Amino acid sequence: MSERVPEFEPEVKKKLESVGIEFNPERRSASFLQVDQKVQHVTKYLEGVEIMGIKQAMEKYDWVGEYFWKAVKRDQDEYTKMVDVEDVNGYFIRALPGAKVNIPVEACLYLKTHGAKQKVHNIIIAEEGSELNIISGCASHPGVVSGMHIGISEFFVKKDAKLTFTMIHNWASDIEVRPRSATIVEENGVFISNYVLMSPVKLVQMYPTAYLVGDNSVAVFSSVVVAKENTVVDAGSRAVLKGENSSADILSRTISTGGKIIARGHIIGEAPGVRGHLECRGLMLSEKGAIHAIPELEARYPNVDLSHEAAIGKIAEEEIFYLMSRGLTRDEATAAIIRGFMEIDVKGLPEVLKKEIDKAISMVEKELTT
DSSP, rough: SSSOOOOOOOHHHHHHHTTTTTOOTTTEEEEEETTTEEEEEEEOOTOOOOOOOEEHHHOOOGGGGGTTTSSTTTTSSSSHHHHHTTTOOEEEEEOTTEEEEEEEEEEEEEHHHSOOOOEEEEEEETTTTOOOEEEEEEOOOOTTTTEEEEEEEEEEEEETEEEEEEEEOOOOOEEEOOOOOEEETTTTTTEEEEEOOOOOOOEEEEEEEEEEOTTTOEEEEEEEEEEEEEEEEEEEEEEEOTTTOOOEEEEEEEEEEEEEEEEEEEEOOOOOTTEEEEEEEEEEESSSSEEEEEEEEEEESSSEEEEEEEEEOOOHHHHHHHHHHOOOOHHHHHHHHHHHHHOOOOOOOOHHHHHHHHHHHHHHHHTTTO
């Protein structure tokens, strides 16, 4: 593992940049790269954060093993069982107590071998009073069209801590992706999760869960998904509100240009004074695709406030005509509507992460209007 900035072929560098991975010490606080099952690069640029391969972390700290399978059940399904093996690898990222790591940590899980199954187990900890921002870019090597990625990620947001996690996927047409992740949020903790998928993929199937166990804890899930032809995306977010006055917002924007999307959301209220809101909006741009929205609200305590709204439709011609009357071409009007649809204003999201998502939206907007 070298501390110098790694060099990549132009096509690989372009693929990494498409998921927000830069290896730039001026714009990142730390970097991690895993290729297939091997950790290839780890660098820390700033103090206050720890980053290393999960195997190295277990050798350095006896207590790391206590976090394994604490948020995600090892026997949850056949895919968690597949990762519960000796050759698993992944990253360990930790913000030290009281550290404010505002410049993002970047972590890339890269699939290079055609037909390979990448098995990953990640542990992320924001210690008490800390703040941690992470960009996780997952991608496949140019020319690799077949394979599988199975990633277990367990997040721990301690008392008064804040963790922002932005995951950007750029896979290939015949790759299956099955992340399994869960988060435990303690008192006054804040967990913000952003997910962006703009490229073709055979299948993405995930349902991350946040357990808000502390009083006044907060979780915000936001996702922007574009499903192209022959792509299936079965994705959602779940929040279990266990702490008094805890709250959760789940926001999703989905676009089908020929692919199938199942957009799920589930909020469970189990304590007094909790609040939760689900918002799911879908846009159909092709007759071949499908969007299925499944919002669920579950109250297990009388004093809860849970709500949802869901809408699926197409671009309205009157909106296009209005923008054309203001001087835009039809393509420009369509692009403006798509951009407005996909943008989600997430409270507390650092400006640098907003720019990463905006860059991804710009790329897909160009594809959809050319």
